[in-house]
Amino acid sequence: MRVYKFGGASVKDAQGIANVLRIVAREQGELIVVVSAIGKTTNALERVVNARWEKRDEDAIREYEAIRDQHRTIARELGLDETVVQQLFATNLIADIPLADNYDEFYDQVVATGELNSSMLLSAYLDANGVSNELLSMPHLLLTDETFREARVDTAVSAENVRQAIEQSGAHVFVTQGFIGGTAKGQRTTLGREGSDYTAALLANFVDAESVTIWKDVPGILNADPRLVDNTILIPELSYGEAVELAYSGAQVIHPKSIRPVENKKIPLYVRPFNTPDEQGSVIYETTKRVDVPVYIWRKNQKLITMRAKDFSFILEESLSHIFDIIHRHRLKVSLIQSSAVTISVCVDDTRYVPEAIEELRDAFKVTYNEGLSLLTIRGTSPEILKKEQEHRDILLTQTTRRTARLVVKE
Numbered sequence: 001m002r003v004y005k006f007g008g009a010s011v012k013d014a015q016g017i018a019n020v021l022r023i024v025a026r027e028q029g030e031l032i033v034v035v036s037a038i039g040k041t042t043n044a045l046e047r048v049v050n051a052r053w054e055k056r057d058e059d060a061i062r063e064y065e066a067i068r069d070q071h072r073t074i075a076r077e078l079g080l081d082e083t084v085v086q087q088l089f090a091t092n093l094i095a096d097i098p099l100a101d102n103y104d105e106f107y108d109q110v111v112a113t114g115e116l117n118s119s120m121l122l123s124a125y126l127d128a129n130g131v132s133n134e135l136l137s138m139p140h141l142l143l144t145d146e147t148f149r150e151a152r153v154d155t156a157v158s159a160e161n162v163r164q165a166i167e168q169s170g171a172h173v174f175v176t177q178g179f180i181g182g183t184a185k186g187q188r189t190t191l192g193r194e195g196s197d198y199t200a201a202l203l204a205n206f207v208d209a210e211s212v213t214i215w216k217d218v219p220g221i222l223n224a225d226p227r228l229v230d231n232t233i234l235i236p237e238l239s240y241g242e243a244v245e246l247a248y249s250g251a252q253v254i255h256p257k258s259i260r261p262v263e264n265k266k267i268p269l270y271v272r273p274f275n276t277p278d279e280q281g282s283v284i285y286e287t288t289k290r291v292d293v294p295v296y297i298w299r300k301n302q303k304l305i306t307m308r309a310k311d312f313s314f315i316l317e318e319s320l321s322h323i324f325d326i327i328h329r330h331r332l333k334v335s336l337i338q339s340s341a342v343t344i345s346v347c348v349d350d351t352r353y354v355p356e357a358i359e360e361l362r363d364a365f366k367v368t369y370n371e372g373l374s375l376l377t378i379r380g381t382s383p384e385i386l387k388k389e390q391e392h393r394d395i396l397l398t399q400t401t402r403r404t405a406r407l408v409v410k411e
């Protein structure tokens, strides 16, 4: 069994979905195809959630109908039956998805429809074109807790569910949703934005897959973001350890959570170009080889929070555990830590959870912060590279080790 994952950019239109068919049809053996929501559907569904939550129902319906029409147009362009077309986004937003008491819970019920519909469309299209397949429902198979928007997967139960579903079916090709799961009570959950890679890695782990391939709109794993830098270099092979470091630093190409499930079973993970599928791309696997070019990774939208003791009785060990307890409870994502005799600074992703965390930190510390920042990580740095990168930037903080430099810079 192999696992293929196609992201939103790959299935953004009829042409993209037709290309998925071409890639899938080349595969001889058993295959699980994991698909994200089409194009920017997840962002659009977030707008639907916000409009509904703020009781702007007309706006919500307008946006929702635009999403529905876009899906139906693509399905018609692909020549699908009108019965299939009508099934896409057939759910009535207002009547079928009641507002929950909790924003995150409501969010998941709405946002999961993106993947449910893209997978339904893809499955029908593959079927209509000679690739018979079975559609698997992750809300029923991938059991999670109730941490809505960042649900944690019960891997033991989910693995059993997935293996059974596959064994009981005679199919060779399975189509399913990335990014979503379900609770024991039957509610839908999501695993965190860009979580489809993680789903693909988990499924590979559950079925002991030969490999996972993430098909992307880039040639593979590059040493910098091609949207920001002109002369990027392809990294053909890297170890799981190196991949985790890159992903954690903010490399967009692969979700940080997706390495562990494949590393555990030593399953190679390929990142390959969707538009030129004959190219090899990159592979993450068990190797002692080290990446021999400098790698630049940007993590955007950062806030640097500095905590100072209210008096001079600052004890690092005590303060650290208190600070990180608060940070953990408020679901902040820490990208860098720095301490001095009387301060601790943390760089975090600037999410909507941050203000409440700062409020709580203020009970015990004097808190100041800077926002509108990016964290630039350079792996395989040298004094010359660092000097060059520091020259033209407004830098708040630099951390260096022998091979890695991390710069917190104003955007």
Ligand code: ASP
Pocket: 007, 008, 036, 037, 042, 043, 114, 178, 179, 192, 193, 194, 195, 196, 197
């Ligand atoms: N559709 C989801 C998102 O855009 C999950 C994914 O694409 O991986 O975040």
Ligand code: MG
Pocket: 007, 008, 009, 036, 037, 042, 194
């Ligand atoms: Mg996406």
